[in-house]
Amino acid sequence: MKNEQVKKTMKGALILSIASLIAKILSAVYRIPFENIVGNTGFYVYQQVYPIYGIGVAFALTGFPVYISKLVAEQRDEATKLRLVQQIFLILCVFSGAIFVGLRVFAPFIALLMGDPQLVVLIKSVAWMFLFMPILAVGRGYYQGTFDMLPTAISQVTEQFMRVGMIILAAWAFTLFDWSLYQMGAVAMLASSAGAVVACLSFIKFYAKKFFKKTSAPKFSYLYLIEKLFSDGLIICLFASTMVLLQLIDSFTLVRGLLHNGIPLAVAKDLKGIYDxxxxxxxxxxxxxxxxxxxxxxxxxxxxxxxxxxxxxxxxxxxxxxxxxxxxxxxxxxxxxxxxxxxxxxxxxxxxxxxxxxxxxxxxxxxxxxxxxxxxxxxxxxxxxxxxxxxxxxxxxxxxxxxxxxxxxxxxxxxxxxxxxxxxxxxxxxxxxxxxxxxxxxxxxxxxxxxxxxxxxxxxxxxxxxxxxxxxxxxxxxxxxxxxxxxxxxxxxxxxxxxxxxxxxxxxxxxxxxxxxxxxxxxxxxxxx
Structure with missing residues (x-):
């Protein structure tokens, strides 16, 4: 029995590795035609706000799911597992809701810190993806905790295909309908939410048949779960988003630094786009x-x-x-x-x-x-x-x-x-x-x-x-x-x-x-x- 479990775990790790590889290749490759279509300044517009999306992905794909799966795997029976993920879902709903509201309310301030007030519409647009984070994190965490990696792998690949397809369509629409670069960027950022919707479809069975079942299992301490999620879980998020966080620092400092050096805003945007x-x-x-x-x-x-x-x-x-x-x-x-x-x-x-x-x-x-x-x-x-x-x-x-x-x-x-x-x-x-x-x-x-x-x-x-x-x-x-x-x-x-x-x-x-x-x-x- 133990050997079977090890085999299942190894097979699951292989499936996730292949899915992750496909998703990363898609994430890298689409930027090349995108930059060719929208130009350096268009690429700058997109890349300035991209790190916020990247952090959201780290929450929904890597950090929280990995730690939730660890907690789920430690529980002995199905009732306790369901009680656990139900409580974690509520915690993540509050957390993601707070991020959504924060990004929408403080978008003008964030854009100002980035040195470009016109980025407001993109920041507000990318905020929507955080509302899907609890569904994805808990769904992925539950299945990974029960050593079934296929739903997570499918969700990861389908999410990237949907997002990349919509981003390329946004770039194409920009050339056809005389959109501004910031309108194009806002639609490209909405692609993250479209991808999240498609990814959520992988977990319909879980939410429809299992998640909302009433359980007699004792409740966990909310304080304990919050402490674990936002310490160990966030640590894993940090590992997953290192390069994204470095890019975020560039978003807040690079254009502003170029402007401080006397470089005109239009030239600074162009240079940042080339750098990206x-x-x-x-x-x-x-x-x-x-x-x-x-x-x-x-x-x-x-x-x-x-x-x-x-x-x-x-x-x-x-x-x-x-x-x-x-x-x-x-x-x-x-x-x-x-x-x-x-x-x-x-x-x-x-x-x-x-x-x-x-x-x-x-x-x-x-x-x-x-x-x-x-x-x-x-x-x-x-x-x-x-x-x-x-x-x-x-x-x-x-x-x-x-x-x-x-x-x-x-x-x-x-x-x-x-x-x-x-x-x-x-x-x-x-x-x-x-x-x-x-x-x-x-x-x-x-x-x-x-x-x-x-x-x-x-x-x-x-x-x-x-x-x-x-x-x-x-x-x-x-x-x-x-x-x-x-x-x-x-x-x-x-x-x-x-x-x-x-x-x-x-x-x-x-x-x-x-x-x-x-x-x-x-x-x-x-x-x-």
Whole structure:
């Protein structure tokens, strides 16, 4: 029976991981056609308020559902589970209602703090999504607590499809009906509520047949539930919305800083829109790195449950090494190809240096996320919380200081430095079991050599192409795809040649066995062995 439960849990974790991957890819990719349709200023309008939506998603998708599922799983019988979620639903209704009213009432003040009073309509528009948060958080939390991950996965994917579709329609309508950018942005923000409505359909069965049943189970203390939800639950929300909170700081400080430097409002909006191009690039880099390492999470949890600490440490080491290798490769691949990627996706190479600095964040946010997963499995929350809160404070201070001196580049540098601070803090204060995981086998030296060879190989390719062909937008497609393909091959070849991973580590990775087989054929054919 216990083995069946473990199998069900592992299968559920896989389903959720796949759904999360699909949703993240959708969330990253739609921004590219959207920016091309509405332009830099239109993208600025949308991105200024997007972090508020992102925080709402963290509440409804990650933070509260994960903690509710933990509480539900701890209850012995169905009646007690229902009593628990009924009470939590009421608490979240009050909380979400307060956020809704706060956003609607204080929208003019928030827009003023962001440096653009016309954003009021977008802030009021995005507020509606918070009214659906209790339905989604409780529905997802209940099903995850009973180890049925399918409704959550379906709700997550359908919500993103609906939201992305409506955002693209809003952009299309903007070109047809002569809407203002702020009208378009308001409709795009309403897409979050439309997505929430569709996601709620996944939980109709639960609410229609179970939720409203009367139960004789004793009531929980409301004070206890409030304390737990808004301490442990909010901690998980913080982990899930780190980059969104950093973006929120940019929303409140970047345009205002540019205006303070004497840059006209119209130009500041345009520059902020170009700066926000980094978001889809960052998300795609994170999806790639975290997607590979997260495949090992169930194995990590299983090793801990069986008290196999040496096995736990070995799996944790592979997770961190894979995250580091893929994130560093993705980062430097984007850095060397940034002018071409920028031109291909967005039509020009403006602020390519600033975007290149910003995407360095991929390395540090990926490692923070991986360390967080490992520490969470050990029930160690405080270290990451303090590190991330420190990063947010540092980002705010650095933004004010650096934007005033080097404009947009200051915001990019501030993001990277704040994440470095968080990672260093986590490394310094982590428990002994997860310390020194990078120290074995000269990992960083080998990775550095592999990245250097990859970087210069791609750089020579792009420079040669530009010299003989050109650098028009059509040319950048060949350079970007060709550079990415070349970079991947060179990096894999160097990783194998320098023995970046052991054979055992390669076999633990998705597709690792096939990569090793191909490598063995190559070295035998070339007579290397």
């Amino acid at each position: 191009r980094a978001q889809p690039l960052l998300q795609l880099g994170m999806v790639l790195a975290i997607g590979f390492s997260s495949t090992l999470l169930p194995t990590l949890s299983q090793a801990l449950q069986k008290r196999k600490y040496a096995e736990f440490r070995r799996i944790a080491q592979v997770m961190l090494r894979v995250s580091a290798a893929i994130s560093v490769a993705a980062c430097f691949g984007m850095v060397v190809l940034m002018p071409q990627i920028n031109t291909l996706l967005f039509g020009d190479a403006n602020l390519s240096a600033e975007l290149a600095v910003y995407v360095v964040s991929v390395i540090f946010i990926t490692l923070i996320g991986t360390y967080n997963s490992i520490l969470q499995s050990l029930n160690q929350f405080l270290i990451t919380v303090v590190g991330l809160l420190g990063a947010l404070v540092l980002k705010f201070i650095l933004n004010i200081w650096l934007v005033g001196r080097i404009n947009i580049m200051g915001a990019s540098v501030a993001t990277v430095l704040s994440l470095i601070f968080a990672l260093v803090f986590i490394l310094l204060f982590s428990p002994e079991i997860v310390k020194g995981l990078f120290n074995e086998g000269h990992f960083w030296l080998k990775l550095g050599l592999a990245i250097t060879v990859m970087f210069f190989s791609v750089r020579i390719f792009t420079m040669s192409y530009m010299h003989f062909i050109g650098n028009e937008r059509s040319d950048t497609l060949v350079m970007s795809l060709g550079g990415a393909f070349l970079g991947t091959l060179v990096f894999l070849g160097c990783a194998l040649a320098f023995k970046l991973f052991s054979v055992r580590e390669w076999l633990m990775l998705p597709g690792g066995k096939k990569i090793l087989k191909v490598w063995q054929k190559i070295i035998r054919k070339e007579g290397i062995l």
